[in-house]
Amino acid sequence: MTTEELNRLRWQCRRGLLELDLVLERFLEKHSDRMQGERLSAFQALLAYTDDELWNLIRARTECRDARFAELVQWLRDCRSRTGSE
Numbered sequence: 001m002t003t004e005e006l007n008r009l010r011w012q013c014r015r016g017l018l019e020l021d022l023v024l025e026r027f028l029e030k031h032s033d034r035m036q037g038e039r040l041s042a043f044q045a046l047l048a049y050t051d052d053e054l055w056n057l058i059r060a061r062t063e064c065r066d067a068r069f070a071e072l073v074q075w076l077r078d079c080r081s082r083t084g085s086e
Contacts, residue, residue: 001032001033001035001036001040006028006032009028009032009035009040009043009044010025010028012044012047013025013027013028013047015051015054016051017051017055019055019080020051020054020055020058023058023076023079023080024076026079027075027076027079030075030079031075038068039071039072042068042069042072043072045068045069046069046072046073057069057073057076058073058076058077058080059080060077
């Protein structure tokens with residue numbers, strides 16, 4: 001991923017919910033090097049979710065029913081646990 005692509009992805013990760021911003025920021029710091037091909041497409045699809053939908057997935061309030069998101073949602077949950085946000 002080029003620097004320009006990563007910057008665009010960072011911009012897409014900006015949300016209205018601070019806790020979600022923190023998780024997404026940490027996620028990109030840790031996993032941006034893995035964001036290619038199908039993973040990148042799946043992540044961009046997740047970013048199309050509303051803040052509430054995405055936060056509920058990360059907090060495990062809703063199940064991840066789409067197999068293409070399972071790995072990413074787990075990574076996001078791991079990043080959430082490190083932010084201390086409940």
